[in-house]
Amino acid sequence: MAQTILVTGATGTVGSELVKALANRGLVVRAGVHSLIKGERLKQLNPEVQLVEIEYARPESLHVALTGTDRVFMITPFSEDQVAIGKRIIDAAKQAGVQQVVKLSAAGAEAEPGIQLGRWHREMEQYLEQSGLPYTLLRPGSFMQNFLTYNGEAIRTEGKLYLPLGEAKVNYIDARDIAATAAAILSSPVAEHQGKAYFLSGPAAVGGTDVAAALSQATGRSVSYVDVPEQAAAQAMAQAPAWLRDSLLELNHISKNGHAAGLSPVVEQLTGCPARSIEQFAKDYRQQFQAAPAT
Ligand SMILES: NC(=O)c1ccc[n+]([C@@H]2O[C@H](COP(=O)([O-])OP(=O)(O)OC[C@H]3O[C@@H](n4cnc5c(N)ncnc54)[C@H](OP(=O)(O)O)[C@@H]3O)[C@@H](O)[C@H]2O)c1
DSSP states (O other), X not given: OOOEEEESSTTSHHHHHHHHHHHHTTOEEEEEESOHHHHHHHHHHOTTOEEEEOOTTOHHHXXXXXXTOSEXXXXXXXXXXXXXXXXXXXXXXXXXXXXXXXXXXXXXXXXXXXXXXXXXXXXXXXXXXXXXXXXXXXXXXXXXXXXXXXXXXXXXXHXXXXXXXXXXXXXXXXXXXXXXXXXXXXXXXXXXXXXXXXXXXXXXXBOHHHHHHHHHHHHTSOOEEEEOOHHHHHHHTTTSOHHHHHHHHHHHHHHHTTTTOOOOOHHHHHHSSOOOOHHHHHHHTHHHHSOOOOO
């Protein structure tokens, strides 16, 4: 009988691409969605996709979602209680007797002492390693899609890409390549990737000026990089919750100092296709970076 694969966080950046990638391979996909209404979009992509409602604060919803599930792709949200959520998902997966958990982690999670974002992921990784469940860890660098999520409005309305990164180069990865790599793992025999941790990156480390140039080229309008001093970035986030502000500022700080520039060949090795470049990303998403026409 065909195996059923549960994707948590299925309406998010990586989850929605993974649901698509798995369904395109003809696999049985169960999309774990926070809200069934948001999940409808996934069903429109492919009517074979099953939808199941998950609220991480309600472990019983995880038990329902995991019943009859063979493999799980586990995405935890960027929230203050992400470690507790991750442990809850692992506990529920163990109770349901799943055959494999693939966890979306983050580049540098293994570093010691590392940064807070990595330590949260490492705590979840270790919990998974000790659970006795077969597992695989994916540790991607920063997503190219962040330029839409966090910078999209300023790019569209001002033609500016504000980042506190100086001249640093960063190994951004397209979330579609994370999804393609995850799909390759989830459709291979579990033993092939059991206990492995894969660092994932795009094909090149690029700076703010390179990203702005790619966006300018793709949209046909001028987008310029603005190097924001770290102190100004901290001020701009003054009202944000401390856990969020401090963890992002810390990530930007190490990136500015050149610690997010390493590259990995794993996307191409596991998918057979080269990882997408920033130019390809900008081209594929150009409409979403276009300024809304004046009314
Ligand atoms: N962004 C990066 O550059 C980057 C780099 C490396 C690693 N990561 C890691 O990637 C993960 C995030 O992945 P992503 O960006 O694909 O996620 P995302 O787009 O932020 O989506 C999060 C998903 O989780 C769902 N969700 C949130 N709270 C929930 C709850 N209480 N119960 C059930 N579902 C809930 C959301 O549904 P709703 O929207 O309906 O609430 C959404 O589908 C994090 O662990 C982050 O550390 C990110």
